[in-house]
Amino acid sequence: MKKLPIGVLVSGSGSNLQSLIDHIEEGSLEARIRVVISNNPSAFALERCAKHGIPAVVICHEDYPDRECFDRRMAEVLHAHEVELVVMAGFMRILSTWFLREFPLRIANIHPALLPAFPGLHVQRQAVRHGVKFSGCTVHFADEGVDTGPIIIQAVVPVLDDDTEDTLAARILKEEHRIYPQAIQLFAEGRLRVEGRRVTVEGNRATGAAALHNPPLTGF
Numbered sequence: 001m002k003k004l005p006i007g008v009l010v011s012g013s014g015s016n017l018q019s020l021i022d023h024i025e026e027g028s029l030e031a032r033i034r035v036v037i038s039n040n041p042s043a044f045a046l047e048r049c050a051k052h053g054i055p056a057v058v059i060c061h062e063d064y065p066d067r068e069c070f071d072r073r074m075a076e077v078l079h080a081h082e083v084e085l086v087v088m089a090g091f092m093r094i095l096s097t098w099f100l101r102e103f104p105l106r107i108a109n110i111h112p113a114l115l116p117a118f119p120g121l122h123v124q125r126q127a128v129r130h131g132v133k134f135s136g137c138t139v140h141f142a143d144e145g146v147d148t149g150p151i152i153i154q155a156v157v158p159v160l161d162d163d164t165e166d167t168l169a170a171r172i173l174k175e176e177h178r179i180y181p182q183a184i185q186l187f188a189e190g191r192l193r194v195e196g197r198r199v200t201v202e203g204n205r206a207t208g209a210a211a212l213h214n215p216p217l218t219g220f
């Protein structure tokens with residue numbers, strides 16, 4: 001199978017980028033990272049690229065007069081690398097309508113909550129404060145809202161009584177590293193069907209259900 005050419009957008013640590021690199025290297029993700037774009041010149045993700053010989057480009061949003069100009073530059077780089085799927089991995093910028101229309105249903109994002117609950121920022125803190133008993137993560141296609149696009153895969157984690165924002169974030173991140181490569185592999189295999197808001201997976205593996213990790217309830 002041809003490897004899916006992807007471009008990864010990052011702003012920070014890049015642990016999701018690392019998980020994609022690891023899954024590609026071990027053969028469970030049939031993709032090739034053609035380019036990584038960071039809007040932050042000191043993102044640790046750039047060191048990960050250097051270590052694995054992945055082309056990386058820094059595009060500082062401050063250097064552009066508005067969001068669309070910045071996005072047009074990103075699109076130029078992504079097209080030059082013949083990217084077929086744009087993968088947002090901890091990319092802390094909102095995309096312009098122009099960019100979203102340039103890559104329709106070709107932009108994936110990962111969010112550390114069970115959407116549509118807790119869109120936006122600091123969502124692990126919000127989940128702990130709200131007192132929800134489960135949270136998790138969501139891989140979805142980007143659309144013109146914030147964290148509103150069609151959902152591809154979700155995974156669930158428990159929220160424990162003594163959780164802090166950090167302990168919950170760590171539990172969720174582990175699941176992010178598992179389901180993001182899985183979602184991209186499904187895209188690479190051409191198995192995702194989108195009808196309105198609903199994304200279904202072609203073939204007989206019940207991937208959506210398999211991605212759910214409801215923990216066994218003990219002590220009842």
Ligand code: GRF
Pocket residue numbers: 011012013014015016017089090091110111112173176
């Ligand atoms: C992840 O929790 C991701 O869901 C969110 O930002 C965090 C990025 O982590 N969008 P990393 O840069 O991949 O380590």
